[in-house]
Amino acid sequence: MAPLAPRSGDAVFANVERVNAELFTLTYGAIVRQLLTDLEEVEEVNKQLDQMGYNIGIRLIDEFLAKSNVSRCVDFKETCDVIAKVGFKMFLGVTATVSNWDAEGTSCSIILEDNPLVDFVELPDTCQGLNYCNILSGVIRGALEMVSMKTEITWVRDMLHGDDAYELRLKLLKQVPEEYPYKDD
Ligand code: MYR
Numbered sequence: 421m422a423p424l425a426p427r428s429g430d431a432v433f434a435n436v437e438r439v440n441a442e443l444f445t446l447t448y449g450a451i452v453r454q455l456l457t458d459l460e461e462v463e464e465v466n467k468q469l470d471q472m473g474y475n476i477g478i479r480l481i482d483e484f485l486a487k488s489n490v491s492r493c494v495d496f497k498e499t500c501d502v503i504a505k506v507g508f509k510m511f512l513g514v515t516a517t518v519s520n521w522d523a524e525g526t527s528c529s530i531i532l533e534d535n536p537l538v539d540f541v542e543l544p545d546t547c548q549g550l551n552y553c554n555i556l557s558g559v560i561r562g563a564l565e566m567v568s569m570k571t572e573i574t575w576v577r578d579m580l581h582g583d584d585a586y587e588l589r590l591k592l593l594k595q596v597p598e599e600y601p602y603k604d605d
Contacts (some may be wrong), residue, residue, distance in 0.1 A: 441513065445539045452552060462549040469551070473558020474565075481563040484510065496592045497525055499569065503560060504530050511559075512536055529576065532586040543580050551575050557588055570594040 451472075455465045484490070488506050493499040497518075504516040513536060520529040537553050551557075557573040564571050570593045577587035 441536055442539070445536055448537055448555070449541060452550075456547070456550075462547060466549070466551045466554050469554035470558040470561070473555035473560075474562035475558075476555070477559040477562020477564075478566050479562075480511070480559060481566040484563065495525065496569070496595070497521070497528070499564070499567075500528050500530065500590060503563075507560075507563075508532070526592040528590055530588045530590060531577075532588075535579070535586050538580055541580060548581070550580075551578070552580050553578070553586065560588070560590070568596040570596070 452465065452469065455468050456462070459465050459468060484507060488502075488510060490502055490506060493502060500518045504518045508514055508516045514532065514534045516530045516532045518528055518530055521527070535553065537556070541552065543550060543552065553575070557575065561571055561573050572591045572593055574589045575587070576589045577583035577585050579586060
């Protein structure tokens with residue numbers, strides 16, 4: 421039998437991270453499954469996941485701004501780059517790409533090729549209308565609302581439904597200018 425050798429701190433840490441990621445993925449799957457049982461209608465589950473994400477997003481923005489050192493973005497384009505490159509990395513451990521901008525610079529796609537939420541997931545035929553990852557669109561919508569951007573976010577592509585990537589379409593509906601409580605004279 422091979423002698424027991426102590427594993428390096430890095431190896432232990434990587435293992436703990438992997439187990440945490442798996443636990444997170446499985447827990448999310450259990451939540452979706454429970455919602456399907458309780459709510460029965462796939463559309464209701466989509467709404468509930470979006471709302472849960474929104475509730476997370478309005479809180480998560482503080483942690484994001486505190487930890488990321490990101491300063492105010494000059495426009496929606498920069499904000500979307502920050503979400504794809506910094507936000508996804510910080511909270512999901514993956515990066516995404518931004519593309520398909522419209523001429524006005526108010527709509528774009530965020531494309532994910534790697535999505536840890538869906539490891540181990542296969543949807544049955546009864547769930548064809550399910551937006552399994554709707555929590556993510558809710559998180560982004562909630563986070564952006566806290567920095568004065570009202571958005572509409574929809575899934576355009578979903579690998580669980582046979583597409584070749586995950587694509588979220590972000591549309592900026594309204595940007596509320598921030599008001600300061602006092603004037604500089
Ligand atoms: C600003 O102009 O104030 C900066 C705005 C940055 C918004 C970043 C929102 C991060 C949302 C993270 C989403 C993660 C999804 C897993």
